[in-house]
Amino acid sequence: MKNFKKKELSKKWFKLLRNQIINEFEKIENQNISKKLKFKKKKWKRKPHLKKDNGGGQMAILYGNIFEKVGVNISTVYGSLSHDFKKNLPGTNKNSNFWASGISVVAHMQNPYLPSFHFNTRMIETSKIWFGGGMDMTPTFKNSKHKKMFHSNIKNMCDKHNKNYYKDFSKYCDEYFYLPHRREARGDGGIFYDYLDSSSWEGDFNFTKDVGSCFLDVVSRIISMDMSKKWKKEHKEQQKIKRGRYAEFNLLYDRGTKFGLQTDGNIDAILMSMPPEAKWI
């Protein structure tokens, strides 16, 4: 398959998945209320001050009663990488052109008994082509039922593609979502993969599609399971403190955040992952 076709297909998928996620999350948000809430969408262009087209994206954000703040972003960006940044991406030795398309979701829930969820997948083209992404969840209060459901669904999905994927990618996730200054994990893990470029582009693409569908399915089920659970003000306070750790991770360590801030990305889209309210005591 030609590269332009691969790009077309992946970009199309990320948009389709975005629509599926938005529809499903709106359904969850609106099932018990008469005044329906909708995601607000906003388009943005990369480097709008330049005449050249550098791509852009579309943010979608919802502030609701179930989802305190959930953002679903898609973007397709391209152009030439800065010298400093080339070392971070394979396949840029001879040519500094890149193309990247992806989807990214962060959901901070009202109910402190529900974890926050994070997911993204992307395809990147330099002189190589590869996929990356993953999903993880961050509870305020440990819940073994949620954790088991999350991981077993992910494992089943992974096993259909490659028996090593779950082991390798969940390990990578645990290593990545770690706060060294606090010597603590960000949350309950999940999977994370990068530079996925096996012998079959179709296989890697199908895996990336399944990661997205699995995320939507398992997260919807965990939310539906406990969205009506009663909580008190002190539980909300605990959630805000946990979110402080989330903010620390994103600003101190997250590669995506750094990548975005250093490459003139859209600030609102990059920092969409930040919690709606955080506390430090």
Next chain:
Amino acid sequence: MKNFKKKELSKKWFKLLRNQIINEFEKIENQNISKKLKFKKKKWKRKPHLKKDNGGGQMAILYGNIFEKVGVNISTVYGSLSHDFKKNLPGTNKNSNFWASGISVVAHMQNPYLPSFHFNTRMIETSKIWFGGGMDMTPTFKNSKHKKMFHSNIKNMCDKHNKNYYKDFSKYCDEYFYLPHRREARGDGGIFYDYLDSSSWEGDFNFTKDVGSCFLDVVSRIISMDMSKKWKKEHKEQQKIKRGRYAEFNLLYDRGTKFGLQTDGNIDAILMSMPPEAKWI
């Protein structure tokens, strides 16, 4: 003067100033209430898992009705610098020993019409000895009266020591407290200096003492001026959003935070500067 005497004098000053600040802030906090609030103090040791004495410090924190969260920390730490960290400190070519003593204050105010205040001063000894520190303030809503009072007091104090200090150090402050990803200043500036090692240690020490006294004086006056000003919930929301920027600065750029996190500092003391509540929309 011998170095041990310089260290003794500076350490003593930082503690005296800490006591003065605590007394004055408690006076402000308690002037109109019957149930008096006090700073809670907590000692900590650096690298408590090692047998060797590496110094430590004392945190003091107050959650009040005027001061939503104010921390006043002193510390005196010493030992041997890691290889990676030596390049950050002058005078460590032949010898990796260091000694550092200082005071650090961050005040986040309840009233959104009052700015947050930040101050620190320190003396550091390697094979050289120098002073550093400064103060700055970050309003949610522009207030030219506060800004003028803050800067004119600092300038008068600086001018008694060196006619270039205010110009040089306020410029350094503006450059330092800047958020490149948002292309905005953190706040209203102030002064910041480092590696201050003029011909006279006594002169540098006296300047550093005056910076501390000036901070306490001008900040107390700004707070007293507007602490009773009425505000509404939406102003508090604005303050929380501004505090999100403050958190971004501290975690993305602040050298002190990075220094602390990379040198096994006390997490609670390092992150004392974080706002009590922050919002991202």
